[in-house]
Amino acid sequence: MLNNQGINVFSRESGKLPRIYNWNFTVQREITPNLTIEGAYVGNHGTRLIAGFLKQLNQNDYSVLSMGDKLLQQIDSEAEAQALGVPYPYPGFTGTVAQALRPYPQYHDISDPQATVGESDYNALQVKAMQRTTHGLDFLISYTLSKNITTVDDAFGWGGFGVLGAVNAKNLSLERGLAVDTTFTNSRGDRTHNLVLSFGYELPFAKHAQRRVAKEVVGGWRVNGIFQYASGAALPLSPYYPNNLANVIFNNEGRYDRVPDIAIRNNVSNASPGVSFMFNPDAFRDPQPFTLGNAARTYGDLRGFPFFNEDLSITKQFQVRESKRLELRMDAFNLLNRSVFNDPSTAFYDTPRIQSGRAIGYGTFFGRKNFSRQLQLSLKFVF
Template identity: 30%
Template sequence: MTPGLDNAGRPYFARFNRTATSNGWRKTDTRYDSIQVKLDRRFANGLLWTNSYTLSRAKDYTNDNGDIGTPADVQRSYGLSDFDRTHSFVSSFVYELPWLKDAKGAAGAILGGWQVAGIFIAQSGTPVDIRSGGATLRAPGNQQRPNLNGGQRVIGDIGPGQQYFDISVYSAAPANTFGNMTRNAGPRGPGYVNLDASVVKRIKANDRYVLELRVDAFNVTNTPHFANPGRDFGTATFGQVTNTLGPGDGATGPRLVRFGARFTF
């Protein structure tokens, strides 16, 4: 495949005057490097606490076994993985409140048997794969990207009409040539912060009959989880964050509170 020749640059078109579907395989590789730190408190005095931090970098040619975006120059597709997050911190705990947990009678039934739990996640953002239209590249089947002129800068503004990153440092590539940007070489999108928590009350009639009442709250702080900014160079929403993530994206949506009960006998 040769940029600038349109279909004439396709080997089957040049030979047979037609396009054809073909499958090809190229030896590629993925790489993951990380430093992981974990600090745990074993369950004691009613408290269990776990903490983990990961500093990592993941690189590959494509996401989820998809097609390589630049078959004319495969190395341009090698870059940070779509899911790459440099920093990831997770902390979780379970705590059985100590007061009156063994008390009998009304005081024990009301004030004892409480448990709280939670999980906190804080992660840096994923890379933005900045792209542009491929009409001037004239290489069907290849993804075009713009030129980067200088350093990239995150502004951090959120919402339609607001720039999350500075778009003035990008320009269209000359006709018939690839831009100098490679896959996932843009700035990183918004980070992800979330807190889930639960409160459980156990009421024991005796050792056999136990009623458990619970409240589970997802995204306790109702923090919006923003999607990456628009990645298409030259469009009206380029560099703007206009969407949020939800359960379909593997993220927690707006605050959700769930009530439950269980009777054990």
């Protein structure tokens, strides 16, 4: 009844809870009673992560590629199968040689949507300096140098952006790559560098004022800020099905060939939407017929734009009575009005070109992820 259809299966391992192993080593030093610095190595390893698209039970073995064009020839009878030198799967079978060679030729794809075959590895150097309020100033400076490698980029096991299945279900190490931000935000995925500075400073003008009125005017001012600077997130090459591997291996995803000694990223100094080509199309090429390309899933040079942002607030407090006060506050979000552009296209099959005066295709980008500078003024009465 289910012949010539795709089916889902569930095994004893399906849907099991993942295992995450965490470890760290931290050294902390107190420089002054209020200032400490800290350095830490942080790591974790995840196993049994849900990665349903990676477990394809009906893929052909790559050894069949040696048959070349014969894989696409049609079989409509046992005699035709014998003439082609391949087994006839069952009476009434019709399909290609490639279909006849599948482990379960009566079915199309066989997937385990709850397969727990995903893995992840995270390693980081984390450095922190923290000062408690001293002379009106407190701050926290955090820097992270990290690498996040995984076979599955999202929590639901869909394989992540740009991944439709395992290239080779018998060798999932080919799926290991830098973690990709599947949320299209600035919070996830592999980012090599991440620096965050937060601070608060009570302006010291009041202590120099002699009169009470002057103290009320120049006192009670405080500046707070959060500044963040991070590397661009890792991007995948978009899915592609070169040389009919999808019809002979049935893996739903192919790979390009990486061209040696050719830079992936163009040297672009002032990137502009609809103008700049960020990636070099000569860095990859289609593989030879009936071969799997040697390109990896991700590359360190195939990244989106860095994330730079500064938020600043200035507050002024007016003491009305001992338990009552007014607080005037101005917040500036994206203070320097920086533009964080959307990720460049990694659709290698989309030839980069100029169309209607705009750059489109591989390596181009349009629009921005973040908002323009926003100012907010508020008044609060505390009692």
